[in-house]
Amino acid sequence: MNTWITATFSPTGSTRTVAQAIAATREQEHIDLLKPTAPRAISATTPLLAVVPVYGGRVPAIAIERLAALQGQNGPAIAVVVYGNRAYEDALLELKNALTRSGFRVVAAAAFIAEHSIARCIATGRPHAQDKQTAAEFAAAADAILARPVAEQTCVQVPGNEAMKPLPQMPATPMVTDACGGCGLCARECPTGAIPADAPRSTDAARCILCMRCVSICPRQARILPPPLLAGMTARLQACAAEPRLPELFV
Numbered sequence: 001m002n003t004w005i006t007a008t009f010s011p012t013g014s015t016r017t018v019a020q021a022i023a024a025t026r027e028q029e030h031i032d033l034l035k036p037t038a039p040r041a042i043s044a045t046t047p048l049l050a051v052v053p054v055y056g057g058r059v060p061a062i063a064i065e066r067l068a069a070l071q072g073q074n075g076p077a078i079a080v081v082v083y084g085n086r087a088y089e090d091a092l093l094e095l096k097n098a099l100t101r102s103g104f105r106v107v108a109a110a111a112f113i114a115e116h117s118i119a120r121c122i123a124t125g126r127p128h129a130q131d132k133q134t135a136a137e138f139a140a141a142a143d144a145i146l147a148r149p150v151a152e153q154t155c156v157q158v159p160g161n162e163a164m165k166p167l168p169q170m171p172a173t174p175m176v177t178d179a180c181g182g183c184g185l186c187a188r189e190c191p192t193g194a195i196p197a198d199a200p201r202s203t204d205a206a207r208c209i210l211c212m213r214c215v216s217i218c219p220r221q222a223r224i225l226p227p228p229l230l231a232g233m234t235a236r237l238q239a240c241a242a243e244p245r246l247p248e249l250f251v
Contacts, residue, residue: 009033009063011213014114019051021135037069044075056168057089072104084116085123086241093160173203180222186214
């Protein structure tokens with residue numbers, strides 16, 4: 001069994017849960033892409049498992065930017081996207097292309113489902129036990145590929161369009177209720193720096209990617225989406241994403 005480096009962008013924790021289910025005891029190091037990533041070379045003998053969420057069919061730009069700090073030496077990578085049961089569209093291809101540009105050979109890939117970060121009634125409880133079993137099976141398949149001679153570790157083909165749709169525009173930012181105690185945790189943890197440290201009740205709409213990090217970690221549950229926006233998004237998702245989807249594996 002190989003030991004892997006994992007790199008994840010997981011604002012609400014579900015993407016990290018998927019990564020842990022795949023890597024399990026193989027993980028020798030975790031790189032948190034929620035924080036700025038120092039440039040470094042990854043040994044050609046150490047597989048990289050990159051796991052990122054899908055927002056509107058794309059990978060968050062900041063996740064791609066931070067992932068680019070990790071440079072492969074023609075070593076193997078495993079690309080995984082995690083989406084909220086609607087569709088992952090071009091995200092897996094986008095992640096594969098980013099890893100290829102950084103000098104990795106993407107030898108396996110997958111798309112997994114997690115509870116929707118905004119409409120929590122969509123894919124509630126995912127990844128569940130069967131998802132985690134599929135994650136273990138995917139990891140075993142990746143191990144089999146990595147055991148082959150390098151010349152036989154061919155780059156995997158994944159679905160998606162090279163002419164990718166634009167990154168989605170955020171319809172709003174989380175609002176702050178009277179429950180806010182001004183602790184500043186949201187400002188310290190915001191991956192894009194959208195919440196000023198000296199004014200944690202505000203949000204820079206130009207920086208916010210609606211990742212829901214601030215909402216998920218607030219100890220007072222004082223950050224919420226505007227109720228009309230949440231109701232509208234939930235209704236649209238219930239119309240198109242209520243039917244449970246299964247993970248897709250490319251090995």
